[in-house]
Amino acid sequence: KNQVEQSPQSLIILEGKNCTLQCNYTVSPFSNLRWYKQDTGRGPVSLTIMTFSENTKSNGRYTATLDADTKQSSLHITASQLSDSASYICVVRSNAGNMLTFGGGTRLMVKP
Amino acid sequence: NAGVTQTPKFRVLKTGQSMTLLCAQDMNHEYMYWYRQDPGMGLRLIHYSVGEGTTAKGEVPDGYNVSRLKKQNFLLGLESAAPSQTSVYFCASSRPVNEQFFGPGTRLTVL
Numbered sequence: 121k122n123q124v125e126q127s128p129q130s131l132i133i134l135e136g137k138n139c140t141l142q143c144n145y146t147v148s149p150f151s152n153l154r155w156y157k158q159d160t161g162r163g164p165v166s167l168t169i170m171t172f173s174e175n176t177k178s179n180g181r182y183t184a185t186l187d188a189d190t191k192q193s194s195l196h197i198t199a200s201q202l203s204d205s206a207s208y209i210c211v212v213r214s215n216a217g218n219m220l221t222f223g224g225g226t227r228l229m230v231k232p
Numbered sequence: 233n234a235g236v237t238q239t240p241k242f243r244v245l246k247t248g249q250s251m252t253l254l255c256a257q258d259m260n261h262e263y264m265y266w267y268r269q270d271p272g273m274g275l276r277l278i279h280y281s282v283g284e285g286t287t288a289k290g291e292v293p294d295g296y297n298v299s300r301l302k303k304q305n306f307l308l309g310l311e312s313a314a315p316s317q318t319s320v321y322f323c324a325s326s327r328p329v330n331e332q333f334f335g336p337g338t339r340l341t342v343l
Contacts (some may be wrong), residue, residue: 124260124274136254154331164275165238177301209274220332222274 122147124223126165126210137200141226143193143210151213155184155195158207158225167195167208200230233258236335238323244341245313253308253338255323261324261333264306265290265299268319269337275322281306282328313342 124145133139147154152171156164168179170186170193177184181204183196197204210223236257245251253263262283267275277290281300295317297309306325310317320339324332 129272151329161337163324163336165334166331169331219277222276224272224274 121216122212122214122219122221124210124212124221126208126223126226128226129224130227130229132231133200135200135202135230135232138196138198139228141195141197141208141228143195143223145191145193145210145212145223147191147212147214147221147222149215150188150191151215153184153186153193153213154211155182155193156211157201158209160206164209185209197228200228202230202232204228205230235259236323236325238321238335238338240338242284242339244343245310246270246343247314249313250311251263251313251340252310253321253323253340255306255308255325255335256304257306257325258304258331259325259333260303261325261327262303263328264300265326265332266306266308267322267323267324268292269322270314270319278308278321302314313340315342318342333336 127142147157154169155167158164168184181198186193209225239254265280266278279298281287284303287298299307323335326332
């Protein structure tokens with residue numbers, strides 16, 4: 121069964137600090153992996169997409185990495201801001217049936 | 233562009249009541265989806281549509297029906313609501329094999 125596991129489930133950091141969120145998946149065959157940001161009371165919004173051949177990709181203060189061999193991805197947030205407080209969801213697309221598998225998300229809280 | 237919109241934003245039902253959630257998109261996307269999101273769990277696909285007049289079951293379709301009479305609209309119906317259907321419902325749309333754009337969600341409580 122395709123699964124996406126994220127850790128930690130929740131995280132509290134101080135404004136200005138860095139943090140790294142983890143995503144492990146068992147989806148096969150792999151097509152791509154997206155990180156979404158979901159603000160409270162809103163729908164998820166895509167931050168970045170990683171394909172099989174990509175190891176790292178940045179979007180401003182967000183940097184995603186992908187290790188397709190170990191089936192792991194991480195999302196690193198640099199110099200966190202209060203507006204980074206949200207849930208971050210890892211989503212993996214499979215080539216088979218073109219379906220998405222969603223992780224349970226990491227709830228990040230940035231405190232002043 | 234409004235993107236993906238959902239109505240209503242909130243709703244409280246009694247067990248056994250019926251209701252319809254409306255999703256609309258103005259991006260001319262072929263694909264549309266309905267998900268539910270429960271605490272601590274990833275979004276789960278209820279039904280989806282790859283084009284006007286076509287629908288298909290997702291991971292958790294039981295207790296729900298859908299219709300896609302127009303390309304821009306995707307309706308989710310609950311014929312006889314149950315407390316287990318208390319959840320936040322998200323609609324999304326996309327081009328084939330492309331990024332999904334999500335609506336703001338509908339918070340449904342079934343008493």
